[in-house]
Amino acid sequence: MAYFSQQLINAITLGAIYGLIAIGYTMVYGIIGMINFAHGEVFMIGAFISLIGFLICSMLGIGSAPVAIVLVLLMAMAFSAVYGWAIERTAYRPLRGSFRLAPLISAIGVSIALQNYVQLTQGARPKPGGQIVSGGFNLFSADGFDVRVTWLQIIIVVVTILLMAGFTWLIARTSLGRQQRACEQDMKMASLLGVNVDRTISLTFVLGAALAAVAGMLFLMYYGVIDFFIGFLAGIKAFTAAVLGGIGSLPGAMLGGLLIGLIEVFWAGYFSSEYKDVAVFAILVLVLIFRPSGLLGRPEIEKV
Amino acid sequence: MRLPAMLKDAGLTAFVAAALGIFIVGFRTVDVGSSKGLSFDYHFADLAVAVVTIFLGRLGLSLAAAGLRWPAIALGAVMVAAGASPLTLPSGFLHWFVALGGVLLLIRAVWPWANDAVTLATRTPSGVALKDAGTKWFGWLLLAGAVLLPFTPVADQKTMDLAVLILTYVMLGWGLNIVVGLAGLLDLGYVAFYAVGAYAYALLSTQHGLGFWTVLPLAGMMAALFGVLLGFPVLRLRGDYLAIVTLGFGEIIRLVILNWVDLTNGPAGIGSIPGPTLFGAVFAETPPAGKQTVSQMLGISFDGIHRLIFLYYIILVLALITNLFTQRMRRLPVGRAWEALREDETACRALGINPTNTKLTAFAIGAMFAGFAGSFFAAKQRFISPESFVFIESAIILAIVVLGGMGSQIGVVLAAVLLIGLPEWFRDLGNYRMLAFGLAMVLIMVFRPRGLVAHREPSLRLHPNRPAGGG
Numbered sequence: 001m002a003y004f005s006q007q008l009i010n011a012i013t014l015g016a017i018y019g020l021i022a023i024g025y026t027m028v029y030g031i032i033g034m035i036n037f038a039h040g041e042v043f044m045i046g047a048f049i050s051l052i053g054f055l056i057c058s059m060l061g062i063g064s065a066p067v068a069i070v071l072v073l074l075m076a077m078a079f080s081a082v083y084g085w086a087i088e089r090t091a092y093r094p095l096r097g098s099f100r101l102a103p104l105i106s107a108i109g110v111s112i113a114l115q116n117y118v119q120l121t122q123g124a125r126p127k128p129g130g131q132i133v134s135g136g137f138n139l140f141s142a143d144g145f146d147v148r149v150t151w152l153q154i155i156i157v158v159v160t161i162l163l164m165a166g167f168t169w170l171i172a173r174t175s176l177g178r179q180q181r182a183c184e185q186d187m188k189m190a191s192l193l194g195v196n197v198d199r200t201i202s203l204t205f206v207l208g209a210a211l212a213a214v215a216g217m218l219f220l221m222y223y224g225v226i227d228f229f230i231g232f233l234a235g236i237k238a239f240t241a242a243v244l245g246g247i248g249s250l251p252g253a254m255l256g257g258l259l260i261g262l263i264e265v266f267w268a269g270y271f272s273s274e275y276k277d278v279a280v281f282a283i284l285v286l287v288l289i290f291r292p293s294g295l296l297g298r299p300e301i302e303k304v
Numbered sequence: 305m306r307l308p309a310m311l312k313d314a315g316l317t318a319f320v321a322a323a324l325g326i327f328i329v330g331f332r333t334v335d336v337g338s339s340k341g342l343s344f345d346y347h348f349a350d351l352a353v354a355v356v357t358i359f360l361g362r363l364g365l366s367l368a369a370a371g372l373r374w375p376a377i378a379l380g381a382v383m384v385a386a387g388a389s390p391l392t393l394p395s396g397f398l399h400w401f402v403a404l405g406g407v408l409l410l411i412r413a414v415w416p417w418a419n420d421a422v423t424l425a426t427r428t429p430s431g432v433a434l435k436d437a438g439t440k441w442f443g444w445l446l447l448a449g450a451v452l453l454p455f456t457p458v459a460d461q462k463t464m465d466l467a468v469l470i471l472t473y474v475m476l477g478w479g480l481n482i483v484v485g486l487a488g489l490l491d492l493g494y495v496a497f498y499a500v501g502a503y504a505y506a507l508l509s510t511q512h513g514l515g516f517w518t519v520l521p522l523a524g525m526m527a528a529l530f531g532v533l534l535g536f537p538v539l540r541l542r543g544d545y546l547a548i549v550t551l552g553f554g555e556i557i558r559l560v561i562l563n564w565v566d567l568t569n570g571p572a573g574i575g576s577i578p579g580p581t582l583f584g585a586v587f588a589e590t591p592p593a594g595k596q597t598v599s600q601m602l603g604i605s606f607d608g609i610h611r612l613i614f615l616y617y618i619i620l621v622l623a624l625i626t627n628l629f630t631q632r633m634r635r636l637p638v639g640r641a642w643e644a645l646r647e648d649e650t651a652c653r654a655l656g657i658n659p660t661n662t663k664l665t666a667f668a669i670g671a672m673f674a675g676f677a678g679s680f681f682a683a684k685q686r687f688i689s690p691e692s693f694v695f696i697e698s699a700i701i702l703a704i705v706v707l708g709g710m711g712s713q714i715g716v717v718l719a720a721v722l723l724i725g726l727p728e729w730f731r732d733l734g735n736y737r738m739l740a741f742g743l744a745m746v747l748i749m750v751f752r753p754r755g756l757v758a759h760r761e762p763s764l765r766l767h768p769n770r771p772a773g774g775g
Contacts, residue, residue: 035544045328052327055342082323094750101490102749104544105706108492109745112699116739120397121329127342232695236555239548274563281552281559288545289537 002145007269008262009139013153013222015261016160020215021238022245022253023167024208030184030248031204032096037107038087039212040235041114046080046213047226048118051129054220058130065133069155069217076217077210083114084209088202111231118228126227129220156218163214164254170207171250180204184248233277237264240284246297255295310366318359325351349394357383357402364409373413380409397736443714450620454613464612466728468619468684472677473724475623477704477716479673482630484702485711486639487666488646489539490547492698493554496534497527497671499561499693501678506574506688507567516580516683520676527675528668530557535667539660554698562690573689579611580618580683587611615684622680626673627713633669642666643711696738700724703741707748709755718756 021043028036053072062068091110095102136150171177179200182190191197219234220226237260245256263283268276287294305313332345360379368376387403453459453467476498483491504523508514514522538549561568568574579587585601587610598610633639641662645652649659682688704723708715723744727737748755 035548049327051342052331052333052344055333055344056331059344079323079327082320086320086324091746091750095753098749098753100543101488101547102753104490104547105702106746106749108699108702109742109749111742112696113739113742113746116736116742118328120735120739121347122333125335127333236548236551243545243548275559278556278559281556284552285538285549285556288541288549292541292545 002140002142002147003269005139005147006145007265009147009149009153011262011265012258013156013261014265015241015258016156017215017218017222017257018234018238018241018260019254019257020160020163020211020218021234022241022257023250024212025239025242026245026247026249026253027180027204027208029242031180031201032092032103032187034092034103035107035239036092036205036208037104037235038091038110038114039208040231040233040238041111042080042083042087042209042231043212043216043219043234043238044226044228044231045083045114045118046076046209046216047220047230048122048127048216048228049076049079049213050217050220051127051226054129054132068132073214073217076213080213080216081206081210084205084212085202088205093198093201111235115228115231122228124228126225129224129226131224132221152221156222159214159218163211164250167207167211168250176200176203236284237280240280240287243284243292243294244287246294248298249294249296252294252296305366305370310363310370313366314359314363317362318355321358322351322355325354329354347394350398353394353398354401357398357405361405361409365412368409368413368415373416376413377410380406380413382406383409400736439714446714446717447624454616459609459613461609461612464609464616466725468612468616469728470720470724471616471619471623472681472684473701473704473720474717475619475626475677476674476701477708477720478623478626478630478713479670479677480701480705481708481711481713481716482633482642482673483666483670484705486630486634486646487642487663488543489663489666490543490550490702491667491670492547492551492695492702493557494550494670494674494701495693495695495698496554496557497530497674498678498681498697499557499690500527500530500671501675502682502688502692503561503568503574503678504675505679505682506577509578510574510576516578516679520679523679524672524675527678528672531668531671532664535664535671536660539663539667551695551698554695558690558693561693568690571690573687573691575687577682577686577688579686580614582614587614615680619677619680619684622676626676629669629673630713638662638665700741703745706745707756712755715755 021039024039024042025036028034028039050072053075054068057068057071062071087110091106092103095106133152133155134150136148136153139147139149141147171180179190179195180203182193182195183197183200187197190200215234216226219230238257241256241260242253243256244259245252245254260280260283264276264280267279271279329351330346330348332347333342334345336343360383364376364379364383367373367379383406384403385406387399387401387406450471454464476494480491480494483489483494501523504526505516505519508519508522509516534550534553538546538553541549562571564570581587582598583601585596585598587598597606598614604610634643641652641657642665644655645657645659645662652662653659681692685692700723704716704719707723708717708719723741727740
């Protein structure tokens with residue numbers, strides 16, 4: 001029981017991070033129907049900017065952890081958002097109206113280029129991030145086993161919940177959210193009604209990249225070590241989460257993230273940690289085969 | 305656009321570039337000592353040079369777009385000169401960066417003239433026919449060159465090694481071309497079938513003593529079987545979902561190979577795999593018990609390069625078989641169904657083509673050729689480990705197909721030479737190779753989505769004597 005609870009706590013933390021990345025996939029897919037394969041790389045770049053940000057903070061002598069976290073969070077979000085914007089502008093926008101697979105191939109190109117860009121500029125070795133937040137408390141003890149919650153885990157879950165709430169509000173209430181939903185339904189009609197489609201799509205990428213950067217910072221704080229290759233696996237897992245929850249649906253992305261976190265952690269905890277990634281990939285394949293619209297998604301109707 | 309607007313635009317681009325680079329390029333994290341954490345190595349000069357280059361490049365592009373060719377050419381020439389000059393820039397890479405930027409700008413400035421000339425030349429029907437004939441002759445010329453290569457004086461150890469490598473990728477590219485180029489299925493896990501072929505040969509030869517020529521068809525069949533098993537459930541999916549699922553399968557196979565230590569020896573890999581034999585004779589200086597060496601059989605003195613030349617001809621023949629097979633398949637109903645399916649799946653369904661079965665044949669045949677190439681790879685390397693079958697290999701093969709022009713056979717050869725040959729030749733560029741791969745994929749999609757060899761031979765013509773679209 002205690003072991004189970006501990007695994008559950010770890011799984012929720014991991015699931016929150018996956019969920020944040022999955023939102024970027026699901027929003028972009030919802031609006032322009034493409035898999036943004038480079039999204040995992042934006043997450044990785046967000047993690048690197050956070051790493052550099054924390055180092056700058058410690059050099060400037062900002063000792064207080066909350067101040068440093070907020071500063072780095074804003075910095076990582078802003079600068080990763082520029083990456084999201086630039087990627088959309090250079091690699092995807094010229095391809096609207098090209099053949100079906102063109103944006104995906106272009107996205108794979110962006111992903112390879114970004115990985116190697118970071119490898120060349122920052123080096124291939126894993127980078128230790130240091131411990132920014134430490135400590136925690138024991139929830140309860142059973143069977144001689146302490147169930148422990150760290151402050152960091154609480155921060156991760158709280159930040160995720162806050163961002164999710166803010167995001168749901170943004171989509172449901174603001175004019176930007178309305179424009180996004182309009183573009184999702186019918187891009188041509190939306191543009192006829194005065195929605196600036198290009199700007200809306202750009203903003204979608206910017207928002208997705210900012211959330212990925214938050215996930216990157218949380219990942220850095222949680223695992224304490226990053227390298228240029230983290231975006232690949234995390235990206236695929238988050239994409240799996242988005243598909244599992246129903247691609248195009250925001251609550252679906254969060255739910256999918258949680259489920260992927262649960263599957264990964266429990267598989268590693270109870271079966272074998274070597275095959276935990278295989279389990280996630282297998283889930284991806286199974287969901288796509290048996291329920292391509294996901295848990296909360298609408299079935300897709302192909303129009304001729 | 306007027307000049308002030310151009311300057312503003314270039315300034316904005318430079319600003320974005322600076323924002324992109326400031327942390328990732330400007331602050332390089334380096335390890336210091338033992339568990340002391342990290343410190344910075346500052347590279348602001350690099351960043352500044354890059355940003356200025358981007359500013360000038362963007363300005364030049366706007367100038368060229370506005371029809372001001374001469375200023376653009378002048379700007380490009382200045383950049384090339386700056387890049388090639390012995391001026392001390394902070395790093396060697398920046399020299400390349402500045403010079404390449406200048407070259408691209410020059411190409412862009414001269415492009416309208418060149419384009420006009422080409423369109424004029426090919427607008428007449430005879431121009432198109434000439435182009436067709438040119439592609440054909442070029443193909444035969446390449447083939448003759450490839451056959452004669454080992455007899456030329458350039459054929460030393462290094463060249464032959466490289467030639468074998470390039471041909472392996474040509475074969476893989478041709479195999480993937482069936483799946484991506486003809487059937488229009490984006491397969492991101494192609495390397496999985498390559499791995500199946502390689503491990504099939506490695507295991508059957510080291511544990512059961514089977515020879516290369518026995519295992520080769522078996523490995524192809526095994527890979528095709530995997531193709532069918534994996535393809536059957538997933539080929540109903542939409543194009544981009546299919547891509548991700550194949551990626552997932554590729555990773556699953558790699559992870560299973562990595563972790564199933566009893567069978568595959570895990571990350572340590574399988575070593576001392578026997579090479580291919582020539583009518584039972586092995587390529588070695590001293591014959592193993594009960595066998596004879598090729599040099600004994602032919603009565604020539606032993607030379608290490610004989611083995612390489614033999615391998616070269618094997619892969620050349622395998623690759624040519626792949627090509628010939630594809631060319632013939634395109635004329636069969638199933639090949640035409642592949643291409644029809646690529647263009648419009650709904651229409652095909654309405655015409656009574658079974659999309660799943662048709663896709664499955666393309667998937668399985670593509671996998672089979674990857675299996676052949678895989679067992680050749682294992683026989684050539686004599687050692688394989690899961691590291692050879694990572695996702696990036698799939699991406700490289702895909703880049704070859706995309707760059708060459710999907711569906712174009714000769715394009716694959718050119719792209720393989722360009723992507724595999726050039727970086728091997730210029731070793732110092734090795735680090736930037738993957739960066740260039742990624743950027744090339746994006747640029748090709750944006751500017752020339754049909755690839756370097758954009759011309760694609762139609763399989764069927766309404767009026768066989770008239771060139772398509774030439775009227």
